[in-house]
Each structure stands twice: as C-alpha cells, then as structure tokens.
Amino acid sequence: MILSRMSKPKSALSRFADLRRSRRSGSGNLIAGLLAVVSLAAIVHILVVLTIPQNATHSAYSNAARFGPDRAFNLLPDVVPGAEPLPGLDPAMKHALCRYQLDDGPVLFTASIPVPFWSMGLFNTRGDTIYSLNNRTAGSETLSMLVLTTEQLSILRENPPENLDELIVIETEDTEGFALLRAYVPHPSEAKLVGKALQAASCGALG
Amino acid sequence: MTAPLKQFGEADWYETDLPPILRPQRPRPLRALAILALVLFSGSLIGISSAYFIIERERPLMAVRIGPWETYPYAGTAEADPYSVAIYTRGAKIPLASGEGVELIARTDSGGDTLQPMCRYRIHGQTPTARLWTLTATNGSGRLVETLPGRSNLTSRQLLRNPDGSFEIVASTTPQPGNWLPLAEDPFTTHGLRFNLRLYDAPVSTGSAMKGVTMPAIDRIDCL
Numbered sequence: 001m002i003l004s005r006m007s008k009p010k011s012a013l014s015r016f017a018d019l020r021r022s023r024r025s026g027s028g029n030l031i032a033g034l035l036a037v038v039s040l041a042a043i044v045h046i047l048v049v050l051t052i053p054q055n056a057t058h059s060a061y062s063n064a065a066r067f068g069p070d071r072a073f074n075l076l077p078d079v080v081p082g083a084e085p086l087p088g089l090d091p092a093m094k095h096a097l098c099r100y101q102l103d104d105g106p107v108l109f110t111a112s113i114p115v116p117f118w119s120m121g122l123f124n125t126r127g128d129t130i131y132s133l134n135n136r137t138a139g140s141e142t143l144s145m146l147v148l149t150t151e152q153l154s155i156l157r158e159n160p161p162e163n164l165d166e167l168i169v170i171e172t173e174d175t176e177g178f179a180l181l182r183a184y185v186p187h188p189s190e191a192k193l194v195g196k197a198l199q200a201a202s203c204g205a206l207g
Numbered sequence: 208m209t210a211p212l213k214q215f216g217e218a219d220w221y222e223t224d225l226p227p228i229l230r231p232q233r234p235r236p237l238r239a240l241a242i243l244a245l246v247l248f249s250g251s252l253i254g255i256s257s258a259y260f261i262i263e264r265e266r267p268l269m270a271v272r273i274g275p276w277e278t279y280p281y282a283g284t285a286e287a288d289p290y291s292v293a294i295y296t297r298g299a300k301i302p303l304a305s306g307e308g309v310e311l312i313a314r315t316d317s318g319g320d321t322l323q324p325m326c327r328y329r330i331h332g333q334t335p336t337a338r339l340w341t342l343t344a345t346n347g348s349g350r351l352v353e354t355l356p357g358r359s360n361l362t363s364r365q366l367l368r369n370p371d372g373s374f375e376i377v378a379s380t381t382p383q384p385g386n387w388l389p390l391a392e393d394p395f396t397t398h399g400l401r402f403n404l405r406l407y408d409a410p411v412s413t414g415s416a417m418k419g420v421t422m423p424a425i426d427r428i429d430c431l
Contacts, residue, residue, distance in 0.1 A: 052296065
C-alpha cells in the first residue's frame with residue numbers, strides 16, 4: 001500500500017518529463033525542417049548560378065550573328081538610346097564585330113583606322129577575353145593579327161608566309177569566338193570616315 | 208530482476224522510457240507529404256529567388272572600390288567568379304578587356320547616397336592617367352536614355368580644364384555652363400542613374416594597380 005502510494009507522484013513526474021521531451025523534439029523537428037530548407041535553397045542557388053552560362057540563349061556570341069555574315073567585320077549601328085546594338089557599349093565609339101570559327105581555317109585581322117584611339121578585343125563564346133590590344137600596344141598604325149589553333153600554327157610553321165614576323169600571332173584553344181573593334185569618333189563629322197575604315201577592316205582567311 | 212528486458216521489451220513499447228526517436232509513431236502520410244512538399248517548395252523558391260536577385264543586381268563580386276567608383280577587374284576573364292560569369296553571359300555584355308581600358312561605375316555619390324536622375328551632381332577632381340576617357344550617364348541598368356541635346360556623354364578631349372589639369376563637370380537635365388553632362392530628359396520616368404567612366408589605354412587596367420589612384424568625387428548639388 002505504502003509502496004503503491006509512493007509510486008503515484010513518481011509517475012506524475014515522469015509524465016511531466018515526457019511532456020518536456022516531446023516539446024523538445026517538436027522544436028527539433030522545426031530546426032531540422034529549417035535546415036532542410038536552407039540546404040536545399042543553397043543547392044538550388046548554386047545550381048542556378050552555375051547553369052545560367054549554359055542556358056543563356058542570348059549570349060554575346062549568338063547575338064553577334066544578327067549583324068551580318070561570319071568571318072567579316074560588320075559595322076554595328078550607332079549606340080543611341082533605346083537602340084543599343086549590344087549592352088554596355090560606349091556611345092563615343094563606333095564598333096565593328098566579326099564572328100569566326102577556327103575550324104574553317106586561321107583568321108587574319110587587318111585594319112587601318114585613322115583615329116586617335118582604337119582597340120580590339122578577342123572573346124570566346126563565354127564572353128571571356130582571349131586577347132586585347134589598342135593602337136598603341138599594336139606597335140604600328142595598322143593592325144595585323146593572326147588567330148589560330150595550336151595544330152594550325154604547327155602546319156603554318158612548315159610553310160610560313162613572308163610577313164609572319166610582322167603579324168601578331170594568337171594561339172588559342174577556343175575555336176569559336178568574336179572580335180570587337182572599337183574606334184573613337186573625335187567629332188560627329190568624322191563618323192562616316194571612321195565607319196568606312198571599320199568596314200574596310202578585314203577578318204578572313206590568310207593570304 | 209529483468210530490468211533491461213522490462214525497459215526495452217516489446218510488451219511495453221508504449222512506455223515513455225524509450226528515447227523519442229525509437230518510439231514508434233503512428234504513420235501520418237498526409238502530414239509527412241505536406242511537410243516534404245513545403246520543404247521542397249520553399250527551398251527551391253528561396254534558392255531561385257536569391258540567385259535571381261543577385262544576378263539581376265548586376266554587381267559582380269570582387270569589386271575594387273575607389274570612393275563612389277567600382278570596377279570589376281576579373282569580369283570577362285577566365286578568373287571571374289561564377290556570379291560575374293552568370294551576369295555577363297546572361298546580359299550578353301562584352302567587357303572592356305584589360306588591353307583596351309578599364310570601366311568604372313558609380314551608383315552612389317561620394318556621400319554614399321544612391322544617384323538620382325532628378326538631381327544635379329558635380330563631378331570634380333582628376334582621373335587616373337589615360338590616353339582617352341569618356342564619362343557616360345545611363346539609367347540604373349546601364350542603358351542610355353534620351354537627353355535634351357541628344358548626347359549623354361563627355362570625353363576627355365572635349366573637356367574644359369583648370370590650369371592644374373583638374374576638371375569640374377555638372378551632370379544635370381538642364382543645360383549648364385562649363386562641362387555639362389546631360390541627364391535624362393524625363394527624370395521622373397527614368398529608373399536610376401549610373402555614371403560610367405571608361406579609361407582607355409590606362410596604365411591602371413590591372414586590378415591591383417587600381418588601389419590608391421585618385422578618382423573624381425561626385426557631390427550632389429540639389430534635386431528637383
């Protein structure tokens with residue numbers, strides 16, 4: 001009798017402990033759920049950021065096809081409000097763009113632009129810079145640059161063209177890419193002249 | 208006498224001595240499914256929207272800050288971080304390559320306040336050495352806007368300078384004496400303002416050299 005009476009308060013205590021334990025496991029469930037949400041969100045975030053470059057349908061390389069045929073410098077329309085040919089271009093400049101595929105052979109760039117400043121950048125399909133130069137670093141008034149793959153260079157070395165030492169030779173692993181030529185227009189009256197010089201720039205086969 | 212058996216025996220599984228995780232629970236499939244769906248939904252939603260906001264902000268990581276000006280020396284190179292790569296490929300942006308020049312962007316004035324198209328700003332001081340530089344006013348996402356004279360830029364060759372080589376430019380919607388950088392004709396329908404300073408053929412093209420150069424300050428004069 002005494003023993004059974006003494007066991008009663010003990011069971012109330014254990015019931016209280018049970019209640020506390022169940023409450024703790026409830027908040028534990030909540031923390032586990034939040035952790036699951038946060039880790040899932042982190043994984044999704046990283047996946048989205050990493051897959052954007054592969055899924056971007058309007059990359060600079062694909063947009064470049066709008067301006068004309070490949071392997072030729074195409075003059076871009078003037079950079080004016082509401083009709084910018086490509087985002088982030090300088091309105092003080094005139095631009096020409098040439099898209100190339102090295103599978104069709106090495107590409108020779110030549111240009112002679114009578115302006116105080118011009119520059120050219122070579123970019124791959126991801127939009128990364130392969131090479132860039134301006135009219136001071138080009139070393140001469142005219143640009144002559146040859147872009148080719150390693151195999152094409154070794155073939156070319158066996159039978160080098162006469163002016164190979166005058167060319168800037170760029171060896172690249174990116175077989176597809178584009179070149180953007182920027183020329184500063186010092187005054188609007190010279191815009192036509194600069195445009196003509198840009199159109200006369202060549203982006204084509206060697207020799 | 209058989210204490211362990213009594214504690215974890217099959218006969219008393221409903222006893223509370225078992226740790227909660229071992230205690231059998233009545234299966235609640237609908238509730239479990241709802242929780243799983245909620246976790247999947249909110250996780251993907253937070254993941255996608257956070258990625259979207261960071262990419263839409265169009266501010267690559269690893270920026271070099273000089274006063275209000277920011278530049279991203281790694282954007283458009285193979286060393287770019289995944290966010291910059293995503294921002295540049297998604298926006299089809301062609302970066303200014305390091306051999307061409309360097310582009311600096313200001314979204315705030317020197318006091319740290321966001322630039323507003325309805326305000327007048329005084330841009331004064333000196334730029335790092337460059338053969339040519341251009342200063343262009345665009346909207347918050349870098350697009351050109353219509354202005355009164357039709358241009359929205361100034362170049363270093365057209366600039367009026369003080370005898371010491373420093374300059375003062377006033378950016379405003381309405382014409383200003385001296386160096387005037389026209390802002391949006393219709394400032395109240397324009398979203399945001401950004402100044403883009405492009406230094407062509409500048410020795411500071413490499414990111415490490417950008418530290419410690421003098422850049423022009425941007426002060427707000429007044430607002431409409």
